[in-house]
Amino acid sequence: MNKAIPLLSLAIGGLILFSAMTVMANDKGDQLYRTMADISLLSSQMSQRKEDAIETRDQLIAQLKAISEEAKQEIQDKKIETQAQALENSRIFYDMRLMAEIQAYVDRYTQRIRYYRVACDRLGYLYQQADDDLKIIHTLSDLKIEALINQVGKVLDGYLTDAQTLVIKPETLSIVPLEQIWTRLNPAR
Amino acid sequence: MQEKADKSSKRHPTSSEQNAGLGTPAGEDSAAENETDALSDDELAVFRKIMGEIEGQEDGDDKPADNADLNAEEQERLQSILESTEDVKEGANTAGDADDDDDDLDADQQKAFESIMAQIEGGAEEEPPAEPVKAESDPAEEADDETDFAAELEKVAKLADSGASEDAADAGDADDDDDDLNEDQQKAFESILAQIESGDDGDGSGEANIDKAKTDLSAEAEEQAPIAKDVLSADAEAEPSSNDAHQAVNAKLTDETKKTGITTPSKREPKAAPAKKDDVPQPDKETLMADDSTVIGKSGITPKKKKWLLSVAVICAFLGVGIGGIFIWRGQRSDHHDAQPPVAQQPMATASTSTEPALPAVAPPEPERPENTEATDVARLKQVAGALDRLRGKLVAKQGEIDELRAYYQSGIDAEMKRILDTVRKSGNSTISFKAAMADAHISLGLSAIQRRNTYIRRLKTPLKALDRDSEELLYLSRKANIFAIMADKSSDIDVEGFVKHATDVMDAHRRRLSQLNIDAVDVIPISLKSLWQEIAQRLPVKPATSAPSASAPQVDNSAIWKAICAGDYSRKDHLTALSAEAARCLSAWKGKDLFLNGLNDLDPEAARALINWKGDWLGLNGLTELTPEVASYLARWKGKTLSLNGLSRLSPQVVAILSEWSGEQIELINVKHSLDWDNPRIRIFFRKNCNASKKRWRNRS
Numbered sequence: 001m002n003k004a005i006p007l008l009s010l011a012i013g014g015l016i017l018f019s020a021m022t023v024m025a026n027d028k029g030d031q032l033y034r035t036m037a038d039i040s041l042l043s044s045q046m047s048q049r050k051e052d053a054i055e056t057r058d059q060l061i062a063q064l065k066a067i068s069e070e071a072k073q074e075i076q077d078k079k080i081e082t083q084a085q086a087l088e089n090s091r092i093f094y095d096m097r098l099m100a101e102i103q104a105y106v107d108r109y110t111q112r113i114r115y116y117r118v119a120c121d122r123l124g125y126l127y128q129q130a131d132d133d134l135k136i137i138h139t140l141s142d143l144k145i146e147a148l149i150n151q152v153g154k155v156l157d158g159y160l161t162d163a164q165t166l167v168i169k170p171e172t173l174s175i176v177p178l179e180q181i182w183t184r185l186n187p188a189r
Numbered sequence: 190m191q192e193k194a195d196k197s198s199k200r201h202p203t204s205s206e207q208n209a210g211l212g213t214p215a216g217e218d219s220a221a222e223n224e225t226d227a228l229s230d231d232e233l234a235v236f237r238k239i240m241g242e243i244e245g246q247e248d249g250d251d252k253p254a255d256n257a258d259l260n261a262e263e264q265e266r267l268q269s270i271l272e273s274t275e276d277v278k279e280g281a282n283t284a285g286d287a288d289d290d291d292d293d294l295d296a297d298q299q300k301a302f303e304s305i306m307a308q309i310e311g312g313a314e315e316e317p318p319a320e321p322v323k324a325e326s327d328p329a330e331e332a333d334d335e336t337d338f339a340a341e342l343e344k345v346a347k348l349a350d351s352g353a354s355e356d357a358a359d360a361g362d363a364d365d366d367d368d369d370l371n372e373d374q375q376k377a378f379e380s381i382l383a384q385i386e387s388g389d390d391g392d393g394s395g396e397a398n399i400d401k402a403k404t405d406l407s408a409e410a411e412e413q414a415p416i417a418k419d420v421l422s423a424d425a426e427a428e429p430s431s432n433d434a435h436q437a438v439n440a441k442l443t444d445e446t447k448k449t450g451i452t453t454p455s456k457r458e459p460k461a462a463p464a465k466k467d468d469v470p471q472p473d474k475e476t477l478m479a480d481d482s483t484v485i486g487k488s489g490i491t492p493k494k495k496k497w498l499l500s501v502a503v504i505c506a507f508l509g510v511g512i513g514g515i516f517i518w519r520g521q522r523s524d525h526h527d528a529q530p531p532v533a534q535q536p537m538a539t540a541s542t543s544t545e546p547a548l549p550a551v552a553p554p555e556p557e558r559p560e561n562t563e564a565t566d567v568a569r570l571k572q573v574a575g576a577l578d579r580l581r582g583k584l585v586a587k588q589g590e591i592d593e594l595r596a597y598y599q600s601g602i603d604a605e606m607k608r609i610l611d612t613v614r615k616s617g618n619s620t621i622s623f624k625a626a627m628a629d630a631h632i633s634l635g636l637s638a639i640q641r642r643n644t645y646i647r648r649l650k651t652p653l654k655a656l657d658r659d660s661e662e663l664l665y666l667s668r669k670a671n672i673f674a675i676m677a678d679k680s681s682d683i684d685v686e687g688f689v690k691h692a693t694d695v696m697d698a699h700r701r702r703l704s705q706l707n708i709d710a711v712d713v714i715p716i717s718l719k720s721l722w723q724e725i726a727q728r729l730p731v732k733p734a735t736s737a738p739s740a741s742a743p744q745v746d747n748s749a750i751w752k753a754i755c756a757g758d759y760s761r762k763d764h765l766t767a768l769s770a771e772a773a774r775c776l777s778a779w780k781g782k783d784l785f786l787n788g789l790n791d792l793d794p795e796a797a798r799a800l801i802n803w804k805g806d807w808l809g810l811n812g813l814t815e816l817t818p819e820v821a822s823y824l825a826r827w828k829g830k831t832l833s834l835n836g837l838s839r840l841s842p843q844v845v846a847i848l849s850e851w852s853g854e855q856i857e858l859i860n861v862k863h864s865l866d867w868d869n870p871r872i873r874i875f876f877r878k879n880c881n882a883s884k885k886r887w888r889n890r891s
Binding site for chain 2 (some may be wrong): 008012049052053055056059060063067090091093094095097098101102105164165166167168169170171
């Protein structure tokens with residue numbers, strides 16, 4: 001037993017030393033792997049948010065179209081010719097109001113879709129850069145990746161909020177005036 | 190060689206301590222260490238002593254009755270061992286290539302150990318390949334097999350491992366066995382042994398050659414039996430360069446010596462090893478047997494061997510786990526890398542691309558989104574939308590009730606006017622002054638009723654408008670709730686809470702307003718009775734009411750048309766402004782599909798009763814401005830498909846109830862301005878747009 005203990009210790013020590021050396025050798029590679037995984041995850045989330053925005057916008061556009069048709073029919077049936085008359089009609093008034101709001105939301109979702117598309121492109125670029133660096137690390141012994149890691153970290157932090165869910169900030173929406181809606185509903189007049 | 194001897198001498202104390210329990214004396218080991226110099230002398234002395242003992246016993250008998258008993262053959266064998274030891278010693282001293290000797294000795298030692306093991310396991314039946322010594326040794330061994338202590342040797346052999354038996358079987362191919370052990374294994378074992386050598390030296394000799402031989406030997410060979418170890422040490426010390434046969438013979442002899450206490454010298458054996466028993470008391474046979482049974486056991490594994498094996502096993506396990514872990518780790522990493530297609534081939538690789546980046550699906554799961562919250566928001570919005578719709582339904586229903594009430598009042602007004610007119614007509618006067626009319630209690634009361642109802646109708650208009658706006662607001666909010674639900678499903682910052690609160694407030698207000706509906710506060714100036722009378726007076730005919738044509742169609746000769754129709758000429762039927770019952774019966778025979786009598790502004794029940802027998806599809810009575818329940822009941826029996834009554838501006842609930850029982854498909858009521866409580870979903874009704882509410886209400890009921 002007295003002989004086994006030092007042998008055991010020696011073996012364990014050797015094993016730990018070997019493992020540590022291996023881990024250190026692949027530390028940067030792992031770091032890049034993690035970075036790429038983070039980018040990939042964030043990109044998929046951003047992509048999903050973009051799809052959500054597109055889906056929501058399409059639904060809003062369908063609602064807008066239906067309400068617009070209803071308002072036009074009401075205008076035609078009631079022989080409404082002026083905006084004042086239209087505003088006097090409860091149905092047309094509320095239809096116009098809802099159309100203005102939906103239009104504002106549609107515009108905002110369009111902005112978000114554009115934003116997410118650009119974000120996905122940027123993340124794709126960073127992913128590519130990380131993968132390029134990873135290949136170099138696999139081929140060569142070392143490469144400075146700190147700058148890339150920092151850059152990616154900042155970008156990820158910046159996109160993180162938007163990746164979780166769609167943020168449209170309704171309080172900043174610009175609702176088009178009802179005059180524009182009326183003009184759109186009744187262009188002939 | 191000298192260096193190894195020095196090292197062995199340095200390691201010796203430890204090995205001595207280790208082997209003390211095994212009956213291997215320190216003095217014996219120290220004697221064995223200096224194999225080439227002093228030890229040889231000691232060994233020689235020991236062997237001579239043993240030989241002396243053997244020779245002393247040789248005289249007695251071949252039977253190993255005593256430790257000193259050795260027959261002549263054994264004595265010769267020991268002598269030969271000693272001689273060979275001396276030869277080796279001289280060769281070692283004179284040889285200039287000590288390193289080569291070491292190598293040779295290692296192999297030899299290994300062979301020797303294997304041979305010994307084979308001998309131990311096989312009862313010395315298998316001999317090494319032909320060696321110069323073998324010819325000399327075999328006769329001695331054969332003779333030994335016949336000795337009494339051969340049985341003891343077999344006992345020891347039976348205790349050996351089965352694995353060792355295989356080695357013994359291959360003892361003749363010692364060189365091949367050396368090749369079986371690859372360099373890595375050899376190095377590993379060398380390193381292991383070197384590490385534990387300090388404790389195991391005593392098992393072999395202090396000689397490096399012995400160590401090498403032990404390296405090549407299995408652990409079982411080392412641990413097989415204390416006796417065997419002693420013999421091995423002694424043999425190795427005695428003849429480091431001896432061949433396998435020699436060693437096997439030595440082992441056998443030493444075994445015998447140990448077990449029986451008799452040293453059996455061979456012709457060439459030196460008398461070194463057996464002499465140990467003089468230095469240290471040898472265990473007697475019983476003790477040895479007891480040791481054999483307790484230390485070696487059935488499996489042939491001693492506690493020391495167990496420790497040794499345990500250490501090796503633990504080290505191997507750790508190495509295996511470590512190496513395996515590294516391989517797995519690297520494999521996972523390479524898998525991870527392989528799972529990701531080359532970025533150069535990915536659409537996302539170019540930042541300028543506008544297409545969706547096809548990033549690989551990496552393991553990390555998507556962080557949890559506040560699904561519950563969103564689901565709750567959507568559910569709340571749906572719930573609010575449902576509440577808004579329900580409340581709006583109540584408002585619309587109330588609108589319908591008010592519309593019906595107003596229609597009822599209007600019908601009452603119409604009926605009252607008709608009664609007044611009938612009263613005036615029956616009086617025979619063409620005109621009646623207001624004062625005269627008021628003097629007539631029937632007319633004055635009728636005028637008051639018309640005034641009251643007219644006031645009610647106008648006052649009811651205010652809550653009706655409020656309900657209409659409220660219901661539209663609720664519709665707006667309901668639609669907005671649905672839109673918010675669409676957005677809240679994907680977006681996070683929809684002010685659902687604010688909207689719900691707003692909608693709830695609105696609904697509360699509307700509910701409160703609905704429960705407090707009244708017309709008391711509505712300030713409406715009643716139409717004066719005089720104005721009402723003037724309106725009625727305008728409708729008074731100059732002549733008493735007859736079947737004469739109306740003023741609007743003075744030129745139409747209805748009688749002539751009637752005659753023509755009854756004669757079968759239907760060409761002028763569209764010009765009729767009045768229709769007699771007889772003419773209606775004639776007209777019902779017409780075979781056409783569409784009958785438009787839009788010039789008729791009045792239709793008496795008898796004419797209607799006759800007219801419904803016409804078997805066509807579309808009956809147009811758009812000139813009628815009023816429809817009595819009696820006429821309506823006849824029209825409801827018509828078997829056609831479409832009925833046009835677009836001249837009617839209002840329908841009493843009774844007329845509506847009657848018409849709703851019609852079996853046709855479509856009724857046109859374009860000019861009806863109030864809602865209808867229609868009970869027949871099969872009939873399509875063409876309303877004015879402002880009657881949509883009643884239309885929906887009808888659909889809801891259906």
